[in-house]
Amino acid sequence: MLKSVKIAIIGDYNFKIPSHLHTNAAFRHCENHFDFSINTFWVNSGDLKESLPNALSNYTGVYLANGPYKEPYTILKAIEHIREQNIPFLAVDKTYKFVLIDLFENVLGFSSVKPDVDKQNEKLNIQNLYEQKLIYFDEDCTIHDCYGRRTSYEYSGEKFQLDPNFAHELKEKGVNFCGSDDDQNLQAIEYSRNDFFVSAMFNPLVNSTEDMPHPLITGLISHAMEVKKKSLSIAEDQLDSSTTGYQHQMV
Template structure:
């Protein structure tokens, strides 16, 4: 019998965030042990030891941006399956820009309106409560979730996204833009060389019900299950102990 994976929902629980009550309803129907992990509680990788999947959920700006970015980096550099929806999409971009692309001051204007490198900015048109078309990258992992369809329709609830000024830089990196809207604005990203690392501006939890879980969520849980079956029982307890991590100096 396959053991259920442990999944961390990373964010700051609030009934005011539309996704959170929906997640509460979904959790009992996921084939996983799911824990809510407040962003302020993340002080090091030991906080997330034992989890086979990290899901950064909507609700930004978070109480601890640093805690969320630490979780994203841990997933990216150690191969833990990662799903980031809305705020999790935005912070995956920030973490990658800071630690891979060398944009040390990349930020979200929700935290700092005068950010030196405003990577995440207000969308031209708010997508709060909107359903919109999503074009899928041919051969991408995201497209495989939809049986390799060319496009679909998804539910959004967001007002911020990737600053158009930085799209070219992202496209030249190893971070793949795997979903975009009709105007070619990025709406999903992934790492092709990672077991499962997907960030979406849309929120699959909003179009899920206990009887019909979104296929992206199902794919993430399946990836977490595989990860739990193959990882060592005693994960690193500090950032420095994670052998695959690069020096942050």
């Protein structure tokens, strides 16, 4: 029962988009580093629109791949569902914008902060516009636990700074700002009320290899397996309870 774990990769897969190919490769890099199989399945935004939340019910972890998406607003609904259900979740690179929208709208309650998520015609190429940056992690965060160290060189094409007033409100709601670069640009956040809800502005796919899979990818996989273990343990307890009750009735 614990020989495999299922991870959903949300995205409208296109083999012509390099970041999608690198996503598959990053998960393959992890295969020899666990004693169980890692089964990944792409779930496109159209399927999510038709059957959310059922489309994610068989997965114990979710990775949000880069766009473009046919149904961008469905992506936002999926993130809200994932966060509310405490499903291990990782969003990196361009996708952090969708996570921030969810946090602003559904955690803080702001309804007018949504950017134009419909403009997604550009081809997202992970080899363009990226520069290597030294990222600093807070010690008391999940991301630090994944790395096991305070710093890491990562490739990022994003610069983001948050209004201090918004930052204070988000912190009060459980959002940790746990990664930044030398210029104090925000590079990583997590929702601390969940076991693993992580978003990074940098791109871990670039640094992933077979010998050294990226810590954020392995972190997602590890937490997904923990969810599976917990669900199986609960199911076994319920079975034992029902069996005991039946035996008492027989007596």
